[in-house]
Amino acid sequence: MTKQVALVTGGSIGIGRASCIALANAGYKVVVTDVLGKEGAEVVETIVAAGGEAQFQAMDVTDTAHVDGVIQTVEENFGRLDVVVANAGIAKKVPLSEMTDEAWDITHEVDLKGVMRVARAAAPGMRKRKSGAFIALASVVGTAYGWDEHVQYAAAKGGVAGLVRGLAIELAKDQIRVNAIAPGFIRSAQTLDPYHSVGEEGLAAAAPSVPLGRIGDPEDIADVVVFLASNAARYITGQVITVDGGLLVAL
Numbered sequence: 001m002t003k004q005v006a007l008v009t010g011g012s013i014g015i016g017r018a019s020c021i022a023l024a025n026a027g028y029k030v031v032v033t034d035v036l037g038k039e040g041a042e043v044v045e046t047i048v049a050a051g052g053e054a055q056f057q058a059m060d061v062t063d064t065a066h067v068d069g070v071i072q073t074v075e076e077n078f079g080r081l082d083v084v085v086a087n088a089g090i091a092k093k094v095p096l097s098e099m100t101d102e103a104w105d106i107t108h109e110v111d112l113k114g115v116m117r118v119a120r121a122a123a124p125g126m127r128k129r130k131s132g133a134f135i136a137l138a139s140v141v142g143t144a145y146g147w148d149e150h151v152q153y154a155a156a157k158g159g160v161a162g163l164v165r166g167l168a169i170e171l172a173k174d175q176i177r178v179n180a181i182a183p184g185f186i187r188s189a190q191t192l193d194p195y196h197s198v199g200e201e202g203l204a205a206a207a208p209s210v211p212l213g214r215i216g217d218p219e220d221i222a223d224v225v226v227f228l229a230s231n232a233a234r235y236i237t238g239q240v241i242t243v244d245g246g247l248l249v250a251l
């Protein structure tokens with residue numbers, strides 16, 4: 001059987017990297033895309049060393065021509081693109097008093113419009129084949145929580161939830177499923193940044209408030225990516241699945 005093909009944005013580190021590896025372990029041919037080339041090449045090496053198939057494509061999700069070109073190349077090379085994981089994201093600390101239009105826009109360009117760009121480019125092929133799964137990374141910030149001095153991030157991630165719901169209906173008639181994952185605290189470069197996020201100390205302080213008693217690992221999200229991509233999730237679309245160790249339901 002020909003392998004299914006999965007493309008991951010922001011696949012070089014963190015949740016994206018773990019998703020690439022988990023998808024390869026699940027039997028997908030993986031296209032690792034990112035603005036970080038060296039780290040992306042290392043992800044490919046890791047997958048290939050474990051007997052999987054992967055390739056790296058440089059892709060900046062803020063660049064429409066770039067996104068369209070990479071997805072066209074993947075379609076031409078493999079004749080299919082079954083799964084897209086729109087994971088690339090940035091979270092910058094910007095107090096409202098310092099918020100410029102540019103600071104607002106760059107977060108939306110990556111975290112929200114970047115998700116739309118890959119969906120827009122991948123949809124025509126999926127529609128033709130009447131099959132596909134699209135998975136976006138939202139966040140509990142924006143879908144449930146606020147985050148002071150990160151309002152542009154919260155707004156963009158809330159926007160991802162709306163985008164996924166709308167797209168799910170628009171693409172359902174062509175059997176394309178569209179879902180999002182809203183992670184809680186996951187250990188990654190993003191959360192370990194002590195200025196723009198909570199840092200190591202902040203994660204340690206947050207861990208006791210997580211009912212499952214620990215900060216999540218990227219692999220905790222990657223396994224849900226694989227599930228949502230798979231036929232096991234064949235009747236799930238338009239959902240934002242919270243993966244937070246119970247954080248949201250805790251008193």
Ligand SMILES: NC(=O)c1ccc[n+]([C@@H]2O[C@H](COP(=O)([O-])OP(=O)(O)OC[C@H]3O[C@@H](n4cnc5c(N)ncnc54)[C@H](O)[C@@H]3O)[C@@H](O)[C@H]2O)c1
Nearest residue numbers: 010013014015060061088089137139183185186188189190
């Ligand atoms: N870590 C968490 O606790 C957490 C919680 C909720 C949501 N998320 C979301 O999950 C996703 C992954 O987060 P992470 O923690 O692994 O972050 P990370 O900072 O470790 O990785 C983000 C990746 O996105 C890439 N990226 C940034 N701008 C890009 C661009 N313009 N084009 C292409 N790639 C770009 C980076 O190079 C990097 O590889 C993000 O969307 C993030 O907002 C993370």
